[in-house]
Amino acid sequence: MISRTSSGFDPTAPLTPSGNLRRRQLLSSVAEWGGTAAAALAVGVLGIVVFTIVSRGAKAINLDFLLQGAPSGIGPELVGTGIIVAIATVIAAPFGVLIALFLTEYAGNRAATAVRMTMDLMNGLPSIIIGLFIFGLLVNHRKQTGFAASIALVIIMIPLIARGTQEVLRLVPASLREAADALGVARWRTILTVVLPSALGGIVTATILSVARAAGETAPLIFASSVFDPSRFSLNPFEALPNVPVRIYSLSEEANPEGFTEAWGLSLVLISFILFASLGARALLERSKRKMSA
Amino acid sequence: MDAVAGSAAAPTSPPVRRRRARGKRIDAAGNAILFGVCLLAALLAMAVLGLVAYEVIHGAQPAMSKFGLGFLTSSEWKPGEQFDLFGAESLLFGTLVSSFFALLLGAPIAISIALYLSLMAPKGVRGVVGPLVELLAAIPSVILGFWGILILAPFAHEHFEPFLHSVFGFIPIFGKPETTGSSIFTASLILTIMVIPIIASISRDLFMAVPRELQDGASALGATRFEVVRGIILPTTASGVAAASLLGLGRALGEAIAVAQVIGAGSKIETSIFKTGDTLAARIANQFPGALSELHKSSLFYCGAILLVIGIISNLVASWIGRRFSYDTGML
Numbered sequence: 010m011i012s013r014t015s016s017g018f019d020p021t022a023p024l025t026p027s028g029n030l031r032r033r034q035l036l037s038s039v040a041e042w043g044g045t046a047a048a049a050l051a052v053g054v055l056g057i058v059v060f061t062i063v064s065r066g067a068k069a070i071n072l073d074f075l076l077q078g079a080p081s082g083i084g085p086e087l088v089g090t091g092i093i094v095a096i097a098t099v100i101a102a103p104f105g106v107l108i109a110l111f112l113t114e115y116a117g118n119r120a121a122t123a124v125r126m127t128m129d130l131m132n133g134l135p136s137i138i139i140g141l142f143i144f145g146l147l148v149n150h151r152k153q154t155g156f157a158a159s160i161a162l163v164i165i166m167i168p169l170i171a172r173g174t175q176e177v178l179r180l181v182p183a184s185l186r187e188a189a190d191a192l193g194v195a196r197w198r199t200i201l202t203v204v205l206p207s208a209l210g211g212i213v214t215a216t217i218l219s220v221a222r223a224a225g226e227t228a229p230l231i232f233a234s235s236v237f238d239p240s241r242f243s244l245n246p247f248e249a250l251p252n253v254p255v256r257i258y259s260l261s262e263e264a265n266p267e268g269f270t271e272a273w274g275l276s277l278v279l280i281s282f283i284l285f286a287s288l289g290a291r292a293l294l295e296r297s298k299r300k301m302s303a
Numbered sequence: 304m305d306a307v308a309g310s311a312a313a314p315t316s317p318p319v320r321r322r323r324a325r326g327k328r329i330d331a332a333g334n335a336i337l338f339g340v341c342l343l344a345a346l347l348a349m350a351v352l353g354l355v356a357y358e359v360i361h362g363a364q365p366a367m368s369k370f371g372l373g374f375l376t377s378s379e380w381k382p383g384e385q386f387d388l389f390g391a392e393s394l395l396f397g398t399l400v401s402s403f404f405a406l407l408l409g410a411p412i413a414i415s416i417a418l419y420l421s422l423m424a425p426k427g428v429r430g431v432v433g434p435l436v437e438l439l440a441a442i443p444s445v446i447l448g449f450w451g452i453l454i455l456a457p458f459a460h461e462h463f464e465p466f467l468h469s470v471f472g473f474i475p476i477f478g479k480p481e482t483t484g485s486s487i488f489t490a491s492l493i494l495t496i497m498v499i500p501i502i503a504s505i506s507r508d509l510f511m512a513v514p515r516e517l518q519d520g521a522s523a524l525g526a527t528r529f530e531v532v533r534g535i536i537l538p539t540t541a542s543g544v545a546a547a548s549l550l551g552l553g554r555a556l557g558e559a560i561a562v563a564q565v566i567g568a569g570s571k572i573e574t575s576i577f578k579t580g581d582t583l584a585a586r587i588a589n590q591f592p593g594a595l596s597e598l599h600k601s602s603l604f605y606c607g608a609i610l611l612v613i614g615i616i617s618n619l620v621a622s623w624i625g626r627r628f629s630y631d632t633g634m635l
Contacts (some may be wrong), residue, residue, distance in 0.1 A: 033527050033529075033530065034527055036527070036529055037527035037528050037529035037530065040528070040529040040532070041423060041528060041529070043415055044415045044416070044418045044419035044422075044423055045419055045423065046415075047411075047412045047413075047415035047416045047419065048415070048416045048419045048420065048424070048432050048436070050412065051412070051416055051435075051436050051439060051499055051500075051503070052432060052435050052436070054439065054496055055435055055436075055438060055439050055442075057454075058442060058446075058447065058450050061450060061454055062446065062450070104344055104347075104348075107340055107341045107343075107344035107345075108341070108344050108345050108348055110337075110341045111341035111342060111344060111345045112345075114341070115338055115341055115342070116345070120345075123349070124345045124348070124349070126622065127345075127348050127349045127352055128348070129618060129622050130352055130615060130618055130619075131348065131351075131352055133550070133553050133554075133557075133614060133615075133617075133618040134352075134355065134557075134611075134614065135556070135557025135558070135559065135584055135610060135611075135614055136557070136559070137557065137559035137560075137584045137587050137588055137607065137610070138355065138359060138557070138607055138610060138611050138614070139355070140587075140591075141358070141359050141362060141587065141591075141603075141604060141607045142354070142355040142358045142359060144362075144591075145358035145359070145361065145362045145604075146354070146358055149362075164351060164355075167348060195330035195333060195334060196334050196337075197330070197333035197334045197336070197337040197338075198330070198333065200337060201337070221441060222441070224443075225442075225443025225444075225445065225446065226443070227443065227444065227445040227560045228444075228559045228560050228584075228588055231560075231588060231591070231592060232591065232592075235592060236592075254443060254445045257445050257446065257449055258445050258448075258449075258560060258564075261445070261448065261449040261452055261564055262564070269453065272449055276446045276449060276450075279443060279446065280442065280443070280446060283441050283442075283443065284438065284441065287438060287441050288434075288438075291434060
């Protein structure tokens with residue numbers, strides 16, 4: 010502590026920082042604590058949100074709750090969301106993969122920039138705008154349909170799938186392509202039988218992640234599929250389908266304790282699906298990346 | 304496969320030659336078709352984007368021709384037959400203020416998290432905390448908003464707001480807390496939670512890409528860890544971090560549902576952030592389903608058009624900064 014005295018350098022003093030260096034190191038460790046605290050804060054917020062949903066939602070959940078219609082259950086919403094998201098996935102997945110193929114296999118510099126910009130903008134579109142768009146295109150002067158909701162979700166999913174697919178396509182080893190070229194295989198056959206199969210893991214991952222994102226999307230569904238009867242099961246995508254996010258939203262706007270319990274239950278189901286899907290997709294991606302580099 | 308069969312049978316006899324010619328035709332067609340389909344998908348995506356802009360502006364047409372640019376400078380929002388007057392000034396104000404506070408609060412936290420993850424965290428911790436922070440982005444906004452109404456808003460109302468008012472009360476924006484927790488302040492907190500994972504994950508990737516030699520060189524010259532961050536890491540990645548923050552801002556500006564749930568749907572411009580307000584996106588989500596007249600609907604479309612313009616600008620600027628300094632920012 011007293012390594013520097015007025016007489017100057019003292020060789021017997023212990024080697025501890027003093028003065029300016031001490032200040033700098035103190036500042037540095039304060040900053041390090043700040044970083045750690047920020048990370049802890051983010052994880053803490055996630056923990057609090059998930060804990061609240063689990064502890065409050067668990068009270069609501071039982072078999073009847075999952076299988077029956079309102080007032081005792083959420084069955085119709087689960088079925089409706091399943092149908093809406095399934096239709097959206099069936100449309101968005103091929104689209105996203107084709108766009109990724111265009112980017113990696115065909116596009117020149119300028120075309121790639123344009124398409125990538127399109128994907129960025131599409132990804133950055135506020136979902137409420139997509140809702141307005143769907144209303145103007147498919148709902149206005151007609152009626153709400155589950156199909157319109159699916160199309161809205163397609164717009165949300167495409168950039169996610171295209172981006173994820175493109176990233177794994179880039180990882181496909183050039184040697185595979187070269188081997189196919191050397192054997193005289195036509196390009197389209199190489200793409201369909203060599204490139205795509207080896208990127209399959211990544212494509213599936215990207216699709217699952219986009220499904221997880223789309224399942225909880227609320228804003229577009231307010232325009233496309235919000236007027237429904239929560240007590241009736243409906244399988245027809247050409248009428249408004251009951252769905253989880255809109256139900257949570259409308260229950261949260263009513264000040265009704267029983268409604269809140271139902272909303273917590275819905276939130277628990279939705280968030281467990283999303284968390285498991287995200288974590289599963291991540292694990293799958295790690296596995297397929299390892300396989301590709303091996 | 305056809306090519307292999309062909310080469311095995313060389314020198315060629317007429318049937319083989321014919322078969323090979325057929326194979327070539329098929330391959331040519333296959334190449335053309337696959338290319339065509341891919342191109343079509345890409346063009347269709349661009350067309351959809353154009354169509355989105357067209358539909359939004361088309362829907363806003365009646366309100367645009369009625370109110371013109373005065374829409375931006377009027378705070379009158381009176382739906383119903385006898386008035387039918389609309390103006391978005393207070394919404395524009397609420398949008399900008401709530402997003403600004405979210406960024407002010409969220410960006411430093413997110414950058415700290417990114418620094419922690421890229422420089423300090425032990426490998427095992429990094430592998431757990433990194434994905435957890437990204438999971439924060441996976442929580443649907445409607446659930447976050449619902450949590451916001453029932454848990455965060457009362458908590459903020461009872462603890463944060465009185466505290467901030469008692470300490471910073473001399474600044475007018477930290478006015479007296481109101482009777483409920485629904486306020487611009489609560490909305491900002493929710494938006495902060497949404498913005499953090501976006502900025503943190505992009506910044507982390509940026510920080511990881513800073514050349515090791517630069518950092519080691521600074522350390523060898525006696526710089527402390529914080530000085531390495533301030534002197535090397537932040538200056539080399541500043542543009543990327545700015546782009547990431549802009550992306551986060553874009554997300555905050557456009558968020559509708561969660562904000563609609565917690566902001567309280569006020570219609571005046573207030574100095575205090577503890578009072579209710581409203582944003583463009585939240586107003587659309589709140590009022591569109593029960594819109595009273597075509598002009599009301601059209602005015603909400605007008606709000607959407609404003610939002611679209613703001614969103615596109617912030618995205619383009621972000622990707623311009625990103626590209627200009629050769630970093631791809633398009634993803635979360």
